[in-house]
Each structure stands twice: as structure tokens, then as C-alpha cells.
Amino acid sequence: MTRRVPILAAAIGLIGLALALACGTGEAEKPPGAEAELRDERLLVFAVAYPLQYFAERIGGDAVVVRFPIPAGIDPAQWSPSAEIVAEYQAADLVLLNGGGYAQWLKRASLPRRRLVDTSAGFPERRLRESGGVEHAHGPEGEHAHAGVAPMTWIDPELAIAQARAITDALIAVRPSAAERFESGFAALERDLRALEHSFAVAAQELGGAPLFFSHPVYPYFIRRYGLNARSLHWEPHEVPTEAMWTDFRAALVEHPARWMLWEAPPEAASEALLESLGVRSRVFDPCAQPSESGDYLERMRRNVEEFETLGVNQPAVSGVQ
Amino acid sequence: MPVETMVQLSEIEFRYPVGGFALRIPLLEVARGESVAVIGPSGSGKTTLLQLIAGISLPASGTVTTNGTAVNLLDDAARREFRIQNLGLVFQEFELLEYLSVLDNVLLPYRIHPRLTLDSGVRARALALAECVGVSSKLDRKARKLSQGEKQRAAVCRALIAEPRLLLADEPTGNLDPDNKQRVLDILFEQASDSHSTLIVVTHDRDLLDRFERVIDVKEFHADRGKS
Amino acid sequence: MTDILFLAWRYLAHYRVKTAILVTSIALIVFLPVGLNVLVGQSAEQLTARAEATPLLVGAKGSPLELVLSSLYFESDVPDDIPWAELEAIADSGLAQPIPLDARFRARAHPIVGTSLEYFDFRGLRLAEGRRMAVVGECMLGARAAADLAVGVGDAVLSSPESLFDLAGVYPLRMRVVGVFAASHTPDDRVVFVDVKTSWIIQGLGHGHQDLAAAGAAAAVLKQEGNLITANASVVQYNEITPENIDSFHFHGDLGEYPLTGVIAVPRDEKSGVLLMGRFERPEVAAQIVRPATVMTELLDTVFTVRAYVVAAIGFAGVGTLATAALVFLLSLRLREREIETIVKIGGSPMRVAAILVSEIVVVLVLGAAFAGVLAVLASRYGSEAIRLWITS
Numbered sequence: 039m040t041r042r043v044p045i046l047a048a049a050i051g052l053i054g055l056a057l058a059l060a061c062g063t064g065e066a067e068k069p070p071g072a073e074a075e076l077r078d079e080r081l082l083v084f085a086v087a088y089p090l091q092y093f094a095e096r097i098g099g100d101a102v103v104v105r106f107p108i109p110a111g112i113d114p115a116q117w118s119p120s121a122e123i124v125a126e127y128q129a130a131d132l133v134l135l136n137g138g139g140y141a142q143w144l145k146r147a148s149l150p151r152r153r154l155v156d157t158s159a160g161f162p163e164r165r166l167r168e169s170g171g172v173e174h175a176h177g178p179e180g181e182h183a184h185a186g187v188a189p190m191t192w193i194d195p196e197l198a199i200a201q202a203r204a205i206t207d208a209l210i211a212v213r214p215s216a217a218e219r220f221e222s223g224f225a226a227l228e229r230d231l232r233a234l235e236h237s238f239a240v241a242a243q244e245l246g247g248a249p250l251f252f253s254h255p256v257y258p259y260f261i262r263r264y265g266l267n268a269r270s271l272h273w274e275p276h277e278v279p280t281e282a283m284w285t286d287f288r289a290a291l292v293e294h295p296a297r298w299m300l301w302e303a304p305p306e307a308a309s310e311a312l313l314e315s316l317g318v319r320s321r322v323f324d325p326c327a328q329p330s331e332s333g334d335y336l337e338r339m340r341r342n343v344e345e346f347e348t349l350g351v352n353q354p355a356v357s358g359v360q
Numbered sequence: 361m362p363v364e365t366m367v368q369l370s371e372i373e374f375r376y377p378v379g380g381f382a383l384r385i386p387l388l389e390v391a392r393g394e395s396v397a398v399i400g401p402s403g404s405g406k407t408t409l410l411q412l413i414a415g416i417s418l419p420a421s422g423t424v425t426t427n428g429t430a431v432n433l434l435d436d437a438a439r440r441e442f443r444i445q446n447l448g449l450v451f452q453e454f455e456l457l458e459y460l461s462v463l464d465n466v467l468l469p470y471r472i473h474p475r476l477t478l479d480s481g482v483r484a485r486a487l488a489l490a491e492c493v494g495v496s497s498k499l500d501r502k503a504r505k506l507s508q509g510e511k512q513r514a515a516v517c518r519a520l521i522a523e524p525r526l527l528l529a530d531e532p533t534g535n536l537d538p539d540n541k542q543r544v545l546d547i548l549f550e551q552a553s554d555s556h557s558t559l560i561v562v563t564h565d566r567d568l569l570d571r572f573e574r575v576i577d578v579k580e581f582h583a584d585r586g587k588s
Numbered sequence: 589m590t591d592i593l594f595l596a597w598r599y600l601a602h603y604r605v606k607t608a609i610l611v612t613s614i615a616l617i618v619f620l621p622v623g624l625n626v627l628v629g630q631s632a633e634q635l636t637a638r639a640e641a642t643p644l645l646v647g648a649k650g651s652p653l654e655l656v657l658s659s660l661y662f663e664s665d666v667p668d669d670i671p672w673a674e675l676e677a678i679a680d681s682g683l684a685q686p687i688p689l690d691a692r693f694r695a696r697a698h699p700i701v702g703t704s705l706e707y708f709d710f711r712g713l714r715l716a717e718g719r720r721m722a723v724v725g726e727c728m729l730g731a732r733a734a735a736d737l738a739v740g741v742g743d744a745v746l747s748s749p750e751s752l753f754d755l756a757g758v759y760p761l762r763m764r765v766v767g768v769f770a771a772s773h774t775p776d777d778r779v780v781f782v783d784v785k786t787s788w789i790i791q792g793l794g795h796g797h798q799d800l801a802a803a804g805a806a807a808a809v810l811k812q813e814g815n816l817i818t819a820n821a822s823v824v825q826y827n828e829i830t831p832e833n834i835d836s837f838h839f840h841g842d843l844g845e846y847p848l849t850g851v852i853a854v855p856r857d858e859k860s861g862v863l864l865m866g867r868f869e870r871p872e873v874a875a876q877i878v879r880p881a882t883v884m885t886e887l888l889d890t891v892f893t894v895r896a897y898v899v900a901a902i903g904f905a906g907v908g909t910l911a912t913a914a915l916v917f918l919l920s921l922r923l924r925e926r927e928i929e930t931i932v933k934i935g936g937s938p939m940r941v942a943a944i945l946v947s948e949i950v951v952v953l954v955l956g957a958a959f960a961g962v963l964a965v966l967a968s969r970y971g972s973e974a975i976r977l978w979i980t981s
Contacts, residue, residue: 118835121766124722128705146724146829146837148783150705152685416933437937444935455930459602460595471591472936478591502602518934 084130086141089192092335097223138187155208157201194259195235244350249296372422400578415439448519450529456503463499509540596947614956617906639880644853659850662699669847683860684853690787702787718767725829727763731771762828796837
């Protein structure tokens with residue numbers, strides 16, 4: 039009798055075990071999104087261009103933290119953030135885009151669509167096509183352009199105001215309770231931008247239709263806004279142009295007898311001297327694309343105004359073309 | 361000391377269902393403690409005689425009194441009860457249950473009858489019997505795996521386990537070699553004398569007859585053919 | 589009683605092969621309908637849960653079932669494409685949040701699903717390890733995919749070519765694993781998730797290659813007309829996106845034309861959902877919108893009908909099995925006549941013999957039922973997993 043009992047016992051045990059296993063299912067699930075509540079009360083905003091960061095800081099004040107994590111000395115147009123920095127962008131409440139293909143890295147990044155704000159979405163018709171992009175063709179799709187629309191909308195104070203407005207609306211949508219704060223921040227910013235606009239307009243008036251050169255084609259919105267008679271080159275402030283570039287420049291100067299060259303940054307002394315010898319004075323017009331120790335967007339734009347005002351007032355004597 | 365009667369068959373008439381063959385026993389008495397051999401040719405009714413005594417077969421007329429009970433007058437249930445309490449049966453083909461161990465075969469009467477209680481005393485007796493007949497080392501084996509001699513000895517143990525007053529054995533040595541024959545008979549006689557039991561053994565083995573106190577030839581009880 | 593059970597048990601234990609066969613047959617015949625019900629019920633539950641968790645689904649016109657199977661369970665054939673512009677249209681409508689799906693490639697047996705970060709929040713997928721995908725060329729794995737492919741954060745997964753003789757030039761792309769999700773016990777566990785842009789790169793819609801304007805690429809340039817450079821086949825295309833070459837990856841043509849296999853639409857509220865569905869009712873719309881729950885309910889109704897027939901068939905088989913078992917038992921009684929006689933001769937009553945025999949039957953039935961119970965419990969615990977593995981293998 040006793041010897042066969044273990045088999046029965048084992049069979050019963052097995053059934054019991056199976057039942058116990060069946061009852062033990064379903065681990066507790068943590069509700070998602072709980073960590074968001076724990077974060078700072080302030081909105082975390084990331085930007086892809088320095089002026090957008092500046093606008094957001096002015097509008098948001100201490101209700102927002104705005105980041106544009108570009109390393110110093112990198113051209114934002116060429117910048118491609120590492121995956122780790124993209125991950126920081128993912129954590130933002132809002133990501134401010136300049137639109138029109140500015141910051142090419144966005145096309146290769148995974149960002150939460152709902153938190154992206156295209157600050158230039160409101161004025162697609164005022165967008166300008168960029169010149170000089172390289173197109174190429176290969177494979178069955180045929181040719182395609184890598185050239186995009188011109189990026190630096192914020193040099194035109196009117197467009198800057200439109201972008202600031204878009205940022206304000208986006209902030210209010212995320213944090214309606216702070217709408218008043220955002221609106222008053224925007225109002226103050228708009229006043230400053232309007233003042234800039236006015237100063238530029240006055241200076242442009244004074245300049246009349248005098249021909250100008252820009253060292254780089256990053257100013258099309260500014261040129262359009264004030265109806266400037268300007269041509270753009272592809273010169274780098276920190277490189278002295280080659281002999282061929284000088285030859286081309288002398289030829290261009292015949293058709294377009296400008297007395298001013300506006301640079302993105304202070305040019306090499308040699309470039310400046312050579313220009314001077316051709317009767318062309320150098321001025322700096324900072325496009326403000328990246329943060330700088332020389333000041334914030336407004337300070338730098340005011341300096342641009344000051345530089346720009348000198349063009350009309352202080353017309354250099356025509357020394358003739360050699 | 362008066363001779364006590366263990367088995368008494370009187371005025372028995374038994375007919376087989378076919379063939380018109382019949383047994384007629386005017387009177388047969390076996391005393392308590394007596395050892396009797398039943399002989400006769402094959403088919404002569406030796407087994408029938410044992411079955412009549414055991415109450416397995418019933419006579420057409422007459423009385424079978426075993427240990428003071430008129431067995432053939434009892435109902436089925438009472439006869440089974442009677443058998444289990446009074447008789448030890450050793451069958452010609454041993455009739456062990458193949459799927460049980462030797463020990464479980466020996467204890468079988470206690471498992472199939474509600475009146476018998478299987479306690480430690482019974483188990484001890486089973487072990488003692490097994491020791492006595494020489495199968496104590498095979499108690500855990502399945503009956504199937506035993507030799508003929510071992511099977512017969514196990515069957516004897518089973519017959520003796522309930523301490524019967526009357527031991528009925530149907531050719532218990534039929535399939536055994538001479539050594540085993542003597543051994544099994546030794547055991548039967550020993551147990552019978554130890555417990556002062558009556559022993560009735562059917563055999564056709566004439567060499568063994570001198571060990572019995574009495575020999576009954578069933579031919580004596582044959583009724584004339586066609587007479588009935 | 590114990591003696592009866594003892595004798596019955598000894599008999600069954602002695603003829604253990606016969607007993608095992610009887611117990612197994614009975615177990616199976618009991619288990620089959622029960623197990624089938626459990627499995628179908630569970631699968632239905634899982635399918636329904638997934639469908640109900642996906643409010644609306646937009647895809648190319650065609651079989652709604654194919655669209656649902658492809659977009660929710662990553663099974664079935666790849667449905668026709670819908671253009672990215674459809675997703676933009678849903679987003680612009682303001683009625684629903686659209687989540688793109690491009691489920692057309694595989695990494696070995698695992699579906700590669702191109703989507704956006706919103707998908708992970710929508711499905712409530714939690715990272716077990718690593719971070720979310722940040723740039724093209726990165727992928728995140730479901731728990732089961734990570735286990736099956738034996739890769740983790742820092743390893744790479746190779747997309748499988750669409751077919752061995754794929755002349756269209758869908759090259760395998762090596763994708764870096766940056767995150768692994770905790771098990772969600774849904775089809776998401778098997779998936780290799782990538783950004784939809786990465787999926788487009790696998791399709792060849794976006795690519796990276798050496799700079800054709802650079803000096804070293806002269807050999808690959810077929811002709812140059814102004815800004816237009818035509819390259820020959822020797823241009824070096826990258827099959828892995830690295831921090832060094834990522835800037836060369838770009839997309840050709842109009843983004844609005846880029847293909848998706850489906851779009852999950854999460855309506856702002858019930859009314860928005862109805863409005864959105866209304867937009868797709870116009871015949872000129874090339875896309876369809878479906879409620880996955882409705883589509884799955886229709887499918888499951890069919891499954892349940894089939895199940896009813898199968899259960900009926902098993903019922904007939906069960907009757908046959910029991911008849912056979914009864915025959916086996918009766919035949920064994922013939923063989924045991926002698927044994928039964930012995931028990932009666934020794935003093936056992938016919939009742940007792942009957943009790944022993946009935947006990948044998950009862951023990952066999954109880955063991956068979958218990959075995960079936962164990963199988964049913966195992967089926968309910970592991971069955972759906974097993975079915976998934978079987979379906980997907």
C-alpha cells in the first residue's frame with residue numbers, strides 16, 4: 039500500500055503546482071508618465087538656433103528654461119548634434135524650429151512631433167530660396183536638390199516678431215496658466231524688435247540705393263526687407279580670399295560699384311586692407327545665429343544697427359576704381 | 361476423549377449439469393485434526409468433493425456440515441463468510457493475483473473481506489508464515505515472477521493466513537518436482553498439526569499417500585451411470 | 589474502502605502502459621475542447637485588447653483585416669502604401685494625433701517597424717535598458733526580439749533584404765541598438781523599432797554616400813552640369829549610419845509622397861473620431877479608416893464559429909474514445925475471469941469485486957481529468973505564447 043502512495047501524491051502535487059502557477063500571473067504595472075510630474079515646474083524648451091533661444095527666454099522669463107546646446111565655435115548650419123544631445127531635445131516640452139530646413143540634422147533625428155514648433159510656419163510665402171546649394175542625381179529617382187530655403191529669417195525684425203509670436207502661442211498652449219506672463223514677455227520683446235526695425239528702416243532710407251556687398255549670402259531677408267541694392271559673395275571672414283576670388287570681385291565691382299562690404303564677423307586684416315585699396319570699407323553685420331560672448335541677440339542687433347547706420351552717414355570718398 | 365467431527369456429508373447427491381454423471385455420498389465424516397487424502401482418476405469428482413465441503417458447490421440433496429455448520433443451507437453471503445472464517449483453500453493452479461506482490465497475495469483475504477481487519481498482528485503472522493515456507497526473501501516480488509514451487513508455497517501461506525480450522529488443498533503438489541512436493545506437504549502437515557487443523561488434500565500422487573491418516577477414493581461415491 | 593482502492597491501484601499500476609494509454613486518451617479527449625476554448629478565448633482576448641487599445645487606423649484602401657493585422661500585430665502581407673501627406677492631413681485637421689507606421693521589413697523573423705516616439709507613449713512601452721532612438725540608424729528592441737536576436741544596447745541589428753534576389757537594391761542596413769523595452773506581452777515584444785526615417789533609408793528613399801563635390805569622389809562622377817552632379821554606380825553608399833557619415837544621409841523627393849503602411853490615429857475625443865472617420869467617407873479619398881476593434885470582432889466571430897464545429901467534432905471523437913476505453917475494459921474483464929473467481933472462492937463478495945473494478949474505472953477517469961486539468965492550466969498560462977511562437981515561426 040504505502041510504496042505506491044508517492045506516485046499519487048506526486049500527481050496531486052503537480053496539479054496543485056500548476057494551479058498555483060496559474061494564479062500567480064500579472065505583475066503590477068506602474069502608471070506611465072509619473073516622472074513628468076516630478077520635474078521642475080518650469081517648462082524645458084530647446085531651440086535649434088540662438089535667436090529662438092533668446093526670444094523664448096525673453097517671452098518665458100523665469101517660467102521657462104531654454105537650451106541651445108551647441109558647442110562654442112560651431113556653425114549652427116553645420117552642426118549635427120550627437121545622439122545623446124538629440125536625446126536631451128527629446129526630453130523637452132517644446133523644441134523651437136526655425137523651419138525651412140534650417141538645422142539639417144532635424145531630418146535625421148527622432149523628435150516628438152507634437153512638441154515641435156516651426157516658428158516660421160506662419161509665413162511660408164515670405165520664405166526665400168537659398169542660392170548655391172549643390173544638386174546631384176543618381177539612381178532612378180533622378181535629380182534632387184540639397185539646396186533649401188534661406189535660413190536666417192531673424193535678421194529681418196518683422197519675421198523675428200512673427201517667430202516670437204509663434205513661440206508665445208506655443209508656450210501658452212503648453213502652459214495656459216502662464217499666458218499673461220508670456221504675453222507681457224512677448225510685448226516687451228516686440229517693442230525692442232520694432233525699435234530695431236525702425237532704426238534699420240531709417241538707416242536704409244539714408245543709404246538710398248547705394249550698392250553694397252555682403253561677404254556671405256545669409257542676409258536675403260534683410261536685403262529684401264529694406265530693398266537694398268546688395269550682392270552676396272562666398273567669402274569667409276577668417277580666410278583671405280584667393281587671387282581668383284579677387285579677380286572676380288574686381289570684375290563685379292565694375293558692375294556694382296559698392297563702397298561697403300558687410301561681414302559676418304571681423305575680417306582678416308589683410309582682406310580688409312585689400313578691400314580698402316579698392317575703395318571698399320568693411321563693416322560687421324553679425325547674423326546672430328549662435329550665442330556669443332559679445333552680447334545677446336538684441337545687443338548684437340543694436341550693434342548691427344550702429345554699423346549699418348554708418349553706411350549712409352559716413353559715405354567714403356570715391357577714390358576711383360583701379 | 362471423544363472424536364470431534366469436523367466435516368460430515370450425509371445423504372449427498374450431486375449431479376453435474378452435463379453428462380448425467382453424479383456423486384452419491386451416503387455418509388462421509390472427517391474428524392478434527394485428521395489428515396485425509398482424496399484420490400481418484402482425473403474427472404472422477406475429487407475437486408467436486410472439496411467444493412462441496414467448502415460450500416462452493418451445492419448438493420442436489422443431503423447435508424454438508426462443516427465445523428458444525430450446515431453449509432449448504434446458508435445463503436451465498438453467509439457461505440462466503442463461513443469460508444473466509446473457517447477454511448483455508450489451496451488451489452491446483454495456485455491462483456495468485458499476478459499484479460500483487462507475494463505479501464499482498466498472502467494478505468488478500470483480509471483485503472477482500474470486510475470482517476477481517478488487517479492489523480499489525482496479521483502482518484506479523486504473514487511474515488512468520490513466509491519465513492516458515494521459505495519465501496520471506498520474495499515478499500516484495502510480484503507473484504508472476506516466482507517459480508512454481510515458490511508460487512505454491514505462497515498460495516499455502518494465503519490459505520493459512522486467517523488461521524483456518526479446515527485446510528482444503530486441491531492437488532497442491534501437482535506441478536511440483538519431488539523435492540518441492542515433500543516440502544509443500546511438510547508445510548501443510550506442520551501447519552495443520554500446529555493449529556490442530558483438519559487437512560483434506562486431493563492428490564493423484566500415490567507416493568504421498570502414506571503420509572495421510574486416511575485415504576478416500578471418490579470412486580466409492582460414483583452413482584451408476586444412467587441410473588439417475 | 590482503502591483496500592478496494594489499494595487493489596484497484598495495484599492493478600492499474602501493474603498494467604501501467606495500458607493505464608497510461610487510457611489516462612492519456614481520456615485526458616486528451618477532455619483537454620482538447622477545454623484547451624481549445626482556453627486558447628481561443630485567450631488569443632481572442634489578446635487580439636481584442638490590442639484592437640481596442642488602437643482607436644483608429646488609416647491605411648490604403650483594401651482589406652481592412654490586412655491593414656489591422658499588419659499595423660497592430662505586424663503579421664500578414666504588407667498593405668499598399670499611403671503617403672506621408674495623409675498623416676500630415678490628420679495632424680493638420682487637429683482631430684487626432686497621428687502615429688506613423690511603416691512595417692514592411694524584417695530583421696530575420698522580427699518585424700522592423702518604422703514609427704515615431706509617440707508610438708512608445710501611446711503603447712505605454714517602458715525601457716528596460718538604454719534610451720530612445722535619437723537619430724536615424726538607431727533602433728530599439730522589444731523584449732522578445734532582444735532575446736531572440738541575442739543583442740542588447742550597443743550591439744547592432746541587420747535588416748534582412750526583402751528577397752534574396754532583390755534587384756531594386758534594398759540593401760541591408762546595420763542599425764545600432766540603443767534601447768530595449770521591458771516585456772509588454774503584446775506583439776510589440778517581437779519588434780525592432782526604428783524611426784520611420786530609418787525605415788525609408790532601408791527602402792532606399794534616403795541614403796548616405798560620399799560627398800560628390802569632394803575631390804575623392806571624382807571617379808564616381810558621371811557628369812556635372814552646373815550644380816547637378818550625376819554619379820555612376822561606383823559611388824560609395826553607406827550601409828551603416830555612423831556619427832561620421834550621418835551628415836551625408838538625406839532624403840530625395842517630396843516628403844509628402846513618402847510611403848507608410850498605416851497611420852494610427854488617436855482622436856482627441858469621441859466626436860473628433862467620428863468627424864475624422866467622416867473625412868474618409870468621400871469616394872475620392874484614396875485611404876480608408878477603420879476601427880480595429882470592429883474589424884477584429886468580425887474576424888473573431890468567424891473564429892468562434894469554426895471553434896464550435898471543431899468542438900463538436902472533438903465531441904464525436906470523445907464518444908469514440910470512451911467506447912474504445914469501455915471495450916478495453918470489457919476485454920480485460922474476460923481475461924480476469926479467473927482472478928475474479930479466485931477472489932469469490934476465497935470469500936470476496938461479487939459486490940466487492942464490482943467495487944474494485946469500478947474503482948479502477950474511477951481512478952482512470954480521475955487521473956485523466958486531472959491530467960487534462962494540468963494541461964488546461966498549462967495551456968492557459970503558456971498556450972497563447974506557444975501559439976504566437978508557432979504562428980510567427
